[in-house]
Amino acid sequence: MLVLTIDTATSYVVSGLVEVNRRAGSWGTFEYSATTLTQRVQRNPRGHMELLVPHIQESLAEAGLRPRDVEAVVVGTGPGPFTGLRVGMATGAAFADAIGVPVFGVDSLSATAASVAAGHQECLVLSDARRREWYSATATEAGRLVAGPAVGKPADVLAEHGSKPIAVALTAEVARAIEKLEGEEKAATEAWRIITEDAYPTPEGLALAGADQLWWLEGEGHFVERLGRPLVAQYLRRPDAAEPKRKERTAAVNFAAAAEDVAAFDRLEAEPANAELTVELLTLDRASLADLEEMARIEQELFSEESPWSLEAFRAELANPRNYYVALRVAGQLQGYAGIALNGPTADPEWEIHTVALSPEQQGKGYSRLLMDKLFEPLQVIGGPVYLEVRDGNAPAVGLYESYGFAVTGRRKGYYQPSGADALTMFRPDEKRPSQAGEGVQDGAEGIAEQDVATPGSATDAAESMLVMGIESSCDETGVGVVRMSAPAGDQEETGSAPVVEELVNQVASSMEQHARFGGVVPEIASRAHLEAMQPTMRAAMRSLQKRTRIGQRPDAVAVTIGPGLAGALMVGAAAAKAYAAAWEVPFYAVNHLGGHVAVEALTEEGREPLKNAIALLVSGGHTQILQVDGVGKPMTELGSTLDDAAGEAYDKVSRLLGLGYPGGPVIDRLARQGNRKAIAFPRGMMRPQDSRYDFSFSGLKTAVARFVERAEAAGQVGENAIPVEDVCASFQEAVADVLTAKALRACEDTGAKVLLLGGGVSANSRLRGLAADRCRDAGVELRIPPLPLCTDNGVMIAALAAQLISEGAQPTAMSVGTDPALEVEVPILTE
Structure with a gap:
């Protein structure tokens, strides 16, 4: 099997093409061998982005191969410095996805052991974690993880592993750090049998560490494993992110019109400190027998009135090799599952979705789509039409399925018992077979395969x-x-x-x-x-x-x-x-x-004519700029930009100041539509004659809102006399839109431009759009604003x-x- 191997978890940029083979060993085991055809290994701690893909292309060319010849991709998933690690993982996942082969993640420290520990039953691998910490793991010479990975201070690592006569592989950074140790810490390393002071995962080591996963590819009963499992980065540390100190909501503002926004913000503030880290804690993988009890619990919670599946029913589902079940976990806890069954031979497949279930507390977060995406992975390999039943009246579920190409085809009376509710039958045609979809272009897998290997048309x-x-x-x-x-x-x-x-x-x-x-x-x-x-x-x-x-x-x-x-x-x-x-x-x-x-x-339509001498006002959370444009794709000239906060950033800060939550733009815009934009005369920054004609400053406006609220509260302007929050929002928004449009039109006048382009996330703001339209009309300037989804x-x-x-x-x-x-x-x- 030809495997592309990648690792960027260390200071080395590692890639290679490896031929992996296996043969039967004793007692029903297998032995693996790996032969490196071509490889590129270069030490460059900051060059992962620049070197990795060129190295892969060079290796393919050297071996006389093309990307489509690769049969699987194996990627080191760390632990390692975060930015470099993600380069390799993003590259490996994308390359495999593009050519339709599986990608498998392996522990980078285990792969290092497989690279350097031949002849040693077990090996302790230490690599640099920065911040004066080390990553550590113990693995076999075959790259099987025994303990770890973990991250800790050198003193803690030495306390656990020091003074033991064990084989140790060190990266160059850790080797240099050990040279500087003194006293008891230095003595703790003297019993080690250091086998290398420049360890890293080689292409061969990566392939051997992933060999067990590769051979799940065999067999009719395990065809779904051809897609591998989701790559999960081993960060071992949470992101550095400090929550701003909460400020009590002022009594000088009447929040009646923002009751829902205030409640949502308060719920967020009350959540545990790590609740936002779903990107780290959310995982998708194959459901297993260990999940049976949790699956049955969620089933009972969701479908108590409709004869929920029993634990034994789930056991039978998972035991069937033609069923594919995926699990969604949050913080390691099962929170959802979905199952699909293959009916018929793989040469002429049909599928039936058996269930898609998500615990009530995780609904409404988009997780159902994550389950569906994972569930559909086998279809991307062998294709086939899909059938399902869904309860009549379950509009969210029907909408979800329709977004994946399903259409209602019929009704089954009294399908759900004991309630007697009807079921809608839905069908999704085989997207890998054009003739079934009514295109009549090609028939069967042969035509598809030919199209897949052709140069993209x-x-x-x-x-x-x-x-x-x-x-x-x-x-x-x-x-x-x-x-x-x-x-x-x-x-x-x-x-x-x-x-x-x-x-x-x-x-x-x-x-x-x-x-x-x-x-x-x-x-x-x-x-x-x-x-x-x-x-x-x-x-x-x-x-x-x-x-x-x-x-x-x-x-x-x-x-x-x-x-x-x-x-x-x-x-x-x-x-x-x-x-x-x-x-x-x-x-x-x-x-x-x-x-x-x-x-x-x-x-x-307007954009199909050449764009000459236009002004662009780009407004977002990170940018507030006036640009002179002389054609799409041409170099632009910056006439002015913000000297401090971007406009979108000012919205976010004012929203948090008022206790309305993040992002601030949508909620302030919504409330401002109900308010009086002339209620409070907030200042217009950088609008004096002596100020820069095109630059902006919004930090003073944010401060003015804070001071206004403080003064109103100090003056006893509370209770019935409190100013409506919608008036505060409208007055703030008017100040922002006034300055943005005034300076943009000033640039049009000074340059003779007859077109103003409005772009960036804040261009979705209703008042900015409206005021820009009014002022452009008065000035004889054409205003062009993208559709809302493209803002x-x-x-x-x-x-x-x-x-x-x-x-x-x-x-x-x-x-x-x-x-x-x-x-x-x-x-x-x-x-x-």
Whole structure:
């Protein structure tokens, strides 16, 4: 079996192609052997992003192979420094997903033992965890974990393992630290048999550590294991995130109109301190017999009136090798499950969903979609239509199934007993067989296989049309979008028309809720969320793409946000995008996030005409800028920006100050619509004649709101005399919108621009849109605002920008490119 191996948990960038074989051993066991065909191993603690995918491509070329020749991917899942670790995991998961093979995670310390501990029954592996701590684990020479992994201070590790005559493998960083030890700590290491002072997981060691998982691929009864299990990073530490000190809600503001928002915020504040860390604590895996009691408990809780399944019924379900059951766990506790059964042979499969269940306390969080995504993984391998029954009147469940392509086909009277409720029957056609879907293109697996291995084609047979995928991960949204780009009618050079760019797919997963208790985005939590969300978001996008185009359709190019943004978040998206492009063998484009917000206008009718001398006002939680634009995809000039808080950040801070929660934009906007925007004369920052014409400052406005509330409370303006919260929100919002639009129109007047583009998350604000429309109309300036779904960060805008750049002849980006968290607006694309 040809296996691609990857590890970025240490200072080394490790990748290789390994041929893994097994033979029968004694007592029903198996023995594994691994032969490295090609490998790239380079020490570069900060070069994982730049080196990994180029190394994979070099190894494939050296071996005379193509990505589709790889049969499985094995990835080290740590423990290791977080940012580097995620590069390898995002790359491995994306590469495997792109070519439709399983990806398996292995403990990086165990893989290190398998790499260096030959001849030693067990080996203690120590690696650097930074912060003056070490990671530790004990594993066999075959890479089987015995104890750990764990993280701790050197003194604690030495107290547990010191003075023992054991084999020890050290990374170079730990070896240097041990050299500096003195006294009792130094003496504790003298009994060790140190077998290497430069340990890391080799490609061969990774393959051997994952060998047991690889051979679950065999056998009709275990075909579903072809997809591996979700990769779970072994962080061993929680994110550094401190909750802001809670301030008592003022009595000077009447919160009657915000009762629901206030209650929601208070519930959040009352939750345990670690409740927001679902990105770390949420896992999806195969259900097992150990889950029987919890499954039966949840079943009884949910379906007590409808003859819930018994524990023995679940035992029979899990014991059937043709059933595939997945489990959702929060903090290690089973909270949901779903099961699907294969009917008929794998050559002509049919499926039936038996159950999808989620405990009441976890409902309404989007977890049902996580279960469905995992449940549908076998279908992506062998295809097949799917059937199910759902209780009539269960609108949320019906809506969920419809979003996955199911349609109601009939009714079964009195299906549920003893209540006698009817069941709706639903059906989802085989998406891997176009003829069943009514397209009549090809029949059977042969045609599909041929399409899968072909070089990715364009959206239509016309050579001038192509599909461009965009991936966005600069902050707290994981976005995957696809656009179709085609040439305009007539000669493009003669007409001067821009290419026709059409949105096909827009999938976005947000980690916003996980940041709520902190009052703003926590970079480490955002990065972890991107790693968790990337694969399901991409799979949902590809399902949507196949519905819009044809089965087996893949993008002709992949683009990604390379900056500006949060460093760790950018790396997850960029690593995945590189891997998808490399695996699909299509060009890769690294583009500017801010340019993407401008490029969204190319999706409108107006955007099909060349954009000359326009002003863009980009307003979000991280940016507030006025840009001069001379064409989509062209270098932009920054005329002004905020000197302190971004506008969206000011919304969040004022919302928290008032006790309304996070994010502040939607709740303040909603309340402001009911209020008097002239009730309080809040200051307009940077609007004096001597101030910068285009720069902004919102920190003073935030302070003014706080001072107003304090003065009102001190003056006894409480109870019946308290000012309505909606008036505070309306007055604050008016001050923000007034300054933003005034300065944007000033820039239009000064530059002679006749088009104002409004973009960024705050562009969804109703008052900003309304005031901008009024002032643009009065000034004779055309206002262009994207549809609401495209205001916040998304992959469509990245794809649209890349499409424009491609149409103008931009060269693909080198796979060795690194992310740039501070990328300037003057740079629309990085080429190397």
